[in-house]
Amino acid sequence: MPPPVHPTPTTGREPTAEQPLRDVRVLAIEQYGAGPFATMVLADLGAEVIKIEVPGHGDIGRSVPPWTGVDDSLFFQSLNRGKGSVVLDLKDPRGRDVFTRLVARSDAVFSNARGSSAASLAITYDDLKAFNPAIVCAFLTGFGREGPRADQPAYDYIIQALSGMAALGGEPDGPPARAGVSVVDFSAGLAAAVALLAGVHKARATGVGCDVDTSLFATALNLTNYVASWVLTRDYQPARQPRGGHPSIVPSQLFEAADGWLMVMCQTDAFYRELTARLAVPELADERFGSMASRFQHRAELLALLEQTFKAGTVAHWLALLEGGVPVAPVNGLGRALQDPQVAAQDLIVEYEHEQFGTVRQVAGPIRSGSARHRAVRAPGLGEHTRDVAASVAGLDPVEVDELLALGVLQAGPESVRQDKEEVEKR
Numbered sequence: 001m002p003p004p005v006h007p008t009p010t011t012g013r014e015p016t017a018e019q020p021l022r023d024v025r026v027l028a029i030e031q032y033g034a035g036p037f038a039t040m041v042l043a044d045l046g047a048e049v050i051k052i053e054v055p056g057h058g059d060i061g062r063s064v065p066p067w068t069g070v071d072d073s074l075f076f077q078s079l080n081r082g083k084g085s086v087v088l089d090l091k092d093p094r095g096r097d098v099f100t101r102l103v104a105r106s107d108a109v110f111s112n113a114r115g116s117s118a119a120s121l122a123i124t125y126d127d128l129k130a131f132n133p134a135i136v137c138a139f140l141t142g143f144g145r146e147g148p149r150a151d152q153p154a155y156d157y158i159i160q161a162l163s164g165m166a167a168l169g170g171e172p173d174g175p176p177a178r179a180g181v182s183v184v185d186f187s188a189g190l191a192a193a194v195a196l197l198a199g200v201h202k203a204r205a206t207g208v209g210c211d212v213d214t215s216l217f218a219t220a221l222n223l224t225n226y227v228a229s230w231v232l233t234r235d236y237q238p239a240r241q242p243r244g245g246h247p248s249i250v251p252s253q254l255f256e257a258a259d260g261w262l263m264v265m266c267q268t269d270a271f272y273r274e275l276t277a278r279l280a281v282p283e284l285a286d287e288r289f290g291s292m293a294s295r296f297q298h299r300a301e302l303l304a305l306l307e308q309t310f311k312a313g314t315v316a317h318w319l320a321l322l323e324g325g326v327p328v329a330p331v332n333g334l335g336r337a338l339q340d341p342q343v344a345a346q347d348l349i350v351e352y353e354h355e356q357f358g359t360v361r362q363v364a365g366p367i368r369s370g371s372a373r374h375r376a377v378r379a380p381g382l383g384e385h386t387r388d389v390a391a392s393v394a395g396l397d398p399v400e401v402d403e404l405l406a407l408g409v410l411q412a413g414p415e416s417v418r419q420d421k422e423e424v425e426k427r
Contacts, residue, residue, distance in 0.1 A: 010023060010024065010025045010105065010106060010107050011023055011024065011025045011048045013046075013048070015046065016046070016370070017369060017370030017371070018046070018369055018370040018371075018372060018373070018374045019045060019046025019369070019374050020045055020046060020369050021042055021045040021046040021047040021197075022046035022047070022048075024042070024046075024047040024048065024107050024108070024200060025047070025048045025050070025105065025106040025107050025108075025393075026039060026042060026047055026048070026049045026050070026106065026107065026108045026109075026110055026196070027050050027052055027099075027102055027103065027106050027108070027109045027110065028049050028050065028051050028052065028083070028110045028111075029052045029090070029109070029110065029111040029112075029113065029121070029123065030051065030059070030110060030111065030112045031053075031059040031060050031061060031112070032059070032060055032061050032112075033061070033079060033156070033182060033185045033186075033189075034112055034140055034156070034182075034184075034185035034186070034188050034189045034192070034216060035110065035111070035112025035140055035189070035192070036051075036059070036061065036079035036080050036112075036189075037079055037185060037186050037189035037190075038110065038112070038140055038188075038189035038190070038192040038193045038196070039051075039083065039110055039193070040079055040080060040081060040082065040083070040365065041189065041190060041193040041365055041366070041367065042193055042196070042197075043081065043082035043083050044081070044082060044364075044365035044367070044374070045365070045367060045369060046374070048084070049082070049083040049084065050083070050084045050085075050086055050102070050106075050385070050389055050393075051080065051083050051084065051085045051086065051380065052086055052088050052090065052099070053085055053086065053087045053088070053382060053383070054087070054089070055087050055088075055089050055408055055411045056411075057071075057382075058071060058085070058087060058382040058383070059076060059080070061073065061075055061076040061079060061080070062076045062382065064076065067357070069356035069357065070356065071381065071382040071413075072356055072357075072379075072381065072382075074357060074360070076379055077354065077357065077360055077362070077378060077379045078362055079379075080379035080380065081350075081352070081362070081376055081377060081378055081379050082376070082377045082379075083379060083380055084380055084384070084385035084388075084389060085380035085381065085382055085383055085384045085385055085386070085413070086383065086385055086386045086389045086390070086410075087382060087383035087386055087410060087411035087412070087413075088386070088409070088410055088411075089408065089409045089410075090121055092407075092409050094404060094407070094409045095404075095409045095410075096122075098390065098394050098396065098404070098409070098410070100128070100131045101131075101393075101394040101395060101396075102389070102393055102394050103128050103131045103132050103135055104131045104132045105132075105393050105394075106132070106135065106393075107134075107135070107136060107200050107203070108135065108136040108137070108138055108196050108199065108200055109123055109128065109135060109136070109137050109138070110138045110139075110140070110192070110196060111123055111137075111138070111139050111140070112139075112140040112141065112192075113141070114141060114142065114150070114151050114152075114153070114154075115141050115142070115143060115144060115145040115146070115147075115150030115151050116145070116150060116151050118137070118139055118145060119145075123137060124137050124211055125137045125209055125210055125211045129209060132209070133207060133208060133209060134203040134204070134207055134208065134209045135203070135209040136196060136199035136200050136202075136203050136209045136210060136211075136212065137199075137209070137210070137211045137212070138192060138195055138196040138199060138211075138212045138213075139211065139212070139213045139214075140188055140189070140191075140192040140213075140214055140215065140216075141154075141213070141215045141216075142154020142155075142159070142215060142216050142217065143215055143216070143217045144213065144215045144217065144218065145213060149217070154215075154216050154217065156182040156183070156184045156185040156216065157178050157182075159184045159216045159217055159220045160178045160179065160183075160184055160220065161176070161178070162217070162220075163184075163217060163220035163221050163223075163224065164221075164224060164228075164238075165178070165179070165184070165220055165223065165224065166178045167238070167240075168224075168227065168238055168240065169240070169244075170240055171240060171242060171243075172239065172240045172241065172242060183223070184216050184219060184220045184223070185216070187219050187220075187223060188214060188215065188216045188219035188220075190366070191214045191219050191222075192214050195212040195213070195214050196212060198212065199212040227247065241253065242303075243255070244263075245303075246265070248296055249265075249266070249267055249292065249295075249296070250266075250295040250296050250299040250302055250303065251264055251265070251266055251272075251275075251295075251302065251303065251306055252264070252265040252266060252267060253265075253303075254331065255306060255307060255310040256307070256310065256311055257310050257311065257313060257314055257315045257317075257318055258311060258312065258313055258314050258315075259314045259315055260314075260315040260330060260331065261315070261330070261331040262310065262315060262318055262319075262328060262329070262330060262331065263328065263329045263330075263331060264306075264310075264322070264326065264327070264328050265327040265328075266326065266327070267327070268292075269290075269291060269292060271326055271327060272289070272292075272295065274325045274326050275322070275326045276289075278321055278322055278325060278326065279309055279321075281305065281309055283305055284302075284305060284306075288301065288302075289302050315330050338363075346368075347364065347368070347372075347373050348363060348364050349361055349362070349363065349364060350362055350363075350364045350373065350376035351376065352375075352376045352377060352378045353378070354378050360378065362376070364376075380413075381413040381414070382411075382413050383410075383411045383412045383413035384412075384413040386405075386410050386411060386412040386413070387401055387412050390404070390410060
């Protein structure tokens with residue numbers, strides 16, 4: 001087997017069990033939600049992610065209310081932990097020179113700007129391969145880089161509406177309903193992280209980089225999955241079911257208890273038989289409900305029986321009776337969900353100290369490598385790492401850095417928000 005093309009880590013750091021991506025460096029031209037989420041997944045796993053922020057205000061996420069500080073917010077902190085920040089004017093020829101120097105010593109350039117921005121910023125593989133033949137250029141756009149919608153603004157809720165997702169949610173006699181969190185942004189972020197890593201894997205094996213793409217729109221359509229297949233293959237017409245019911249499996253929906261709500265899902269005949277045995281309601285064992293197909297055919301009668309049954313007991317009663325044998329869950333508020341014992345058991349909350357916000361607690365990344373989660377590091381101050389990266393990665397001498405700072409091509413954050421050297425090395 002031939003040796004890898006790049007046996008020496010780009011970053012000079014060796015991977016560890018907890019941080020397997022320590023040898024990967026990503027330049028991230030990103031802002032707001034989906035893009036920063038994608039690269040935070042990589043940073044949580046040890047990648048060196050350098051945010052390239054515009055002079056002045058930086059990532060717009062720094063100003064998202066309600067909890068904001070000086071060039072920072074809890075929204076920004078939630079999407080950018082463990083990264084570096086370099087403020088650089090990419091439209092200035094001198095800034096472009098600094099950027100291409102960074103490209104030469106990086107594995108990937110990531111962008112979540114609109115479709116044509118990659119061409120206008122000259123950050124595609126064809127634009128950058130002269131500086132680094134192995135560079136991977138990863139794009140997470142709203143609609144892709146081609147097509148009639150390529151340059152339209154795109155946000156999670158807009159895509160939920162356009163893709164048909166919102167029309168699938170809500171009650172039959174009510175309005176459409178979006179998901180309560182930004183599921184498209186975060187799903188697209190995960191897809192973008194996978195795409196970038198796939199590109200880096202290929203580049204390290206062959207020495208040749210590439211462009212990789214995903215979009216909010218493509219991700220949202222992909223999330224419709226089997227329902228879309230039914231529409232495309234059998235001209236299925238989706239109809240919203242009461243109480244969030246599954247389109248074809250019964251029972252699989254919300255049920256009202258005496259003091260709250262439950263989600264009960266019997267996705268197999270075995271689960272339904274277990275539900276029938278534990279509820280001990282003879283009518284539920286009727287032959288009309290003996291198979292998945294017959295339950296779907298007689299869903300109105302079955303659901304009427306189950307609704308009457310569940311209203312007679314409390315949420316706690318039904319959980320004690322059903323948990324462990326039937327897929328069931330209470331409908332928690334987010335505060336209660338974060339206190340579930342599984343959260344502590346899986347180490348799903350991280351925390352760190354922040355100069356403006358004090359102790360910041362966040363939900364951990366969705367992937368854990370090794371036996372323990374790596375210590376979380378706060379998101380960077382605006383321009384916090386400009387000087388360090390310009391010198392250590394781009395190779396500029398102190399005089400050049402000072403000149404570019406004076407010209408506004410570079411912008412450095414105040415010393416009060418800079419991480420000390422030891423903390424940076426531990427990332």
